[in-house]
Amino acid sequence: MPRSISLRLRLLTSLRQLFSIRLLLIITCISFMISVIWIQLVENDNLIIDNESLVNEALENVARDHRYAEVYRKVNRLQKDVKYILLWTPHNFAPFYYFGDGQRAFIDKNCSKINCYVTRDRNFFGGDTSKFDAIAFNGRNIDTLTKSQLPKTRSQRQKFIYFNMESADNYPVCDDIFDGFFNWTSTYRLDSDIPYPYIQIRNSDGEVVGPREKMNWAVSKTLNDEYLETKLQNKSKAVAWFVSHCSSRSGRREYAHQLRRALRAHALTLDIYGACGPLKCPRHQKNSCDSILESNYFFYLSFENSLSKDYVTEKLLTALQHDSVPIVLGGADYSRFLPPGSYLNARSASPTALANMIAKLMSSKEYNQFFLWKSSYSYYDPTETSNVCAVCAALHNKEIFEKPSVYRNLRRWWLPNYQDRCKT
Numbered sequence: 001m002p003r004s005i006s007l008r009l010r011l012l013t014s015l016r017q018l019f020s021i022r023l024l025l026i027i028t029c030i031s032f033m034i035s036v037i038w039i040q041l042v043e044n045d046n047l048i049i050d051n052e053s054l055v056n057e058a059l060e061n062v063a064r065d066h067r068y069a070e071v072y073r074k075v076n077r078l079q080k081d082v083k084y085i086l087l088w089t090p091h092n093f094a095p096f097y098y099f100g101d102g103q104r105a106f107i108d109k110n111c112s113k114i115n116c117y118v119t120r121d122r123n124f125f126g127g128d129t130s131k132f133d134a135i136a137f138n139g140r141n142i143d144t145l146t147k148s149q150l151p152k153t154r155s156q157r158q159k160f161i162y163f164n165m166e167s168a169d170n171y172p173v174c175d176d177i178f179d180g181f182f183n184w185t186s187t188y189r190l191d192s193d194i195p196y197p198y199i200q201i202r203n204s205d206g207e208v209v210g211p212r213e214k215m216n217w218a219v220s221k222t223l224n225d226e227y228l229e230t231k232l233q234n235k236s237k238a239v240a241w242f243v244s245h246c247s248s249r250s251g252r253r254e255y256a257h258q259l260r261r262a263l264r265a266h267a268l269t270l271d272i273y274g275a276c277g278p279l280k281c282p283r284h285q286k287n288s289c290d291s292i293l294e295s296n297y298f299f300y301l302s303f304e305n306s307l308s309k310d311y312v313t314e315k316l317l318t319a320l321q322h323d324s325v326p327i328v329l330g331g332a333d334y335s336r337f338l339p340p341g342s343y344l345n346a347r348s349a350s351p352t353a354l355a356n357m358i359a360k361l362m363s364s365k366e367y368n369q370f371f372l373w374k375s376s377y378s379y380y381d382p383t384e385t386s387n388v389c390a391v392c393a394a395l396h397n398k399e400i401f402e403k404p405s406v407y408r409n410l411r412r413w414w415l416p417n418y419q420d421r422c423k424t
């Protein structure tokens with residue numbers, strides 16, 4: 001008897017176990033089906049696209065994405081009103097790295113013309129580089145290019161553009177394959193087809209008025225800025241210079257050392273910050289150095305590293321944007337860049353004469369007159385935005401884009417004495 005009881009018991013428990021397993025299975029099945037149905041419903045929701053133009057737009061965007069070139073790109077699907085720009089030389093040199101990839105840079109910078117597309121992919125049009133509207137070359141990278149490394153074919157309507165932000169004296173064009181090669185130039189030279197200056201001057205209405213070859217400066221006669229006047233009164237030190245490359249072709253270091261000696265006779269100093277002087281001004285502290293300049297120094301050395309026509313760099317902005325008077329040394333005609341009476345020029349005064357001038361101005365009300373321009377003008381750095389926009393705008397300017405043009409003698413245009421510089 002006890003045996004049969006235990007048998008029944010065992011039977012019961014195994015039956016119960018069986019039921020609970022089945023129950024579990026059933027629950028699992030049901031929830032699985034529910035989730036499958038739910039996922040399908042949700043996915044269907046997302047998949048409903050009732051707008052043909054959106055689909056086409058998405059397709060087109062993909063077609064223009066270089067990562068999907070082989071799969072999707074169809075030349076006849078590319079937008080017709082877009083100007084395609086091929087960067088022939090490496091993109092990681094200024095100004096090319098401001099251009100970004102695709103259309104993005106022009107959109108991000110709020111350009112008036114955004115329909116330009118930048119690529120580094122020479123196979124963008126299936127390897128036919130004559131289909132690009134423009135091919136861009138950076139002057140600082142072309143000196144190693146040989147004829148076989150240049151585009152094989154070119155069309156009559158596309159522009160080959162010579163870019164360069166470096167000075168002609170440091171980067172002359174030496175190879176004669178580049179004479180009669182470029183259609184346009186885009187450099188700091190103001191007579192470039194698309195000027196690419198380091199400096200932008202706006203008037204009090206915010207309009208861009210310079211730099212230009214012929215400026216029409218209008219400067220007020222009195223300084224009506226009490227805050228600025230008290231700020232200037234606080235200055236106590238003579239001259240500052242932030243510099244990281246010591247030797248240069250302009251002879252600026254020699255001049256600076258002579259000026260420092262001449263200032264010593266007046267018990268004044270030229271304080272050199274950076275790699276070439278005793279004072280440190282590391283890059284990541286640039287703002288604090290600028291504020292030291294702004295509150296302490298009467299003058300700042302805006303000395304260029306080489307003497308080339310129109311070559312005026314952001315070193316001028318360092319002074320102007322921080323209420324210090326620039327002492328310039330460069331190859332430019334500075335009347336294109338600076339209002340009269342707003343700066344001193346080291347190229348037209350000996351170090352001794354300049355030191356005398358500095359000493360006199362530091363103890364005179366006359367110093368404030370150097371800032372009269374501030375009510376009429378303001379200075380900006382256009383290299384990352386305005387200049388990038390100007391490139392796209394030029395390509396969309398029918399009148400100049402469709403006019404054939406070529407630099408027959410680029411080497412001489414860029415640097416009149418190129419033969420001397422190209423000898424070695």
Ligand SMILES: *[C@@H]1O[C@H](CO)[C@@H](O)[C@H](O)[C@H]1NC(C)=O
Pocket residue numbers: 050051052053054
């Ligand atoms: C489709 O989208 C475009 C742009 O987003 C819009 O102009 C157009 O009216 C839309 N068409 C329909 C049918 O919704």
Ligand SMILES: *[C@@H]1O[C@H](CO)[C@@H](O)[C@H](O)[C@H]1NC(C)=O
Pocket residue numbers: 108109110385
């Ligand atoms: C572009 O315009 C937008 C909106 O007006 C603004 O937020 C943004 O800062 C602008 N960008 C530039 C680079 O000017």
Ligand SMILES: *[C@@H]1O[C@H](CO)[C@@H](O)[C@H](O)[C@H]1NC(C)=O
Pocket residue numbers: 227230231234
């Ligand atoms: C001038 O210097 C004094 C003392 O260092 C300071 O309190 C004041 O804010 C400065 N004035 C201006 C306009 O910078």
Ligand SMILES: *[C@@H]1O[C@H](CO)[C@@H](O)[C@H](O)[C@H]1NC(C)=O
Pocket residue numbers: 155156157158159160180181182183401402403404405406
């Ligand atoms: C660009 O220069 C080349 C070479 O001189 C010339 O054949 C071509 O017509 C020029 N194209 C344009 C669009 O100016």
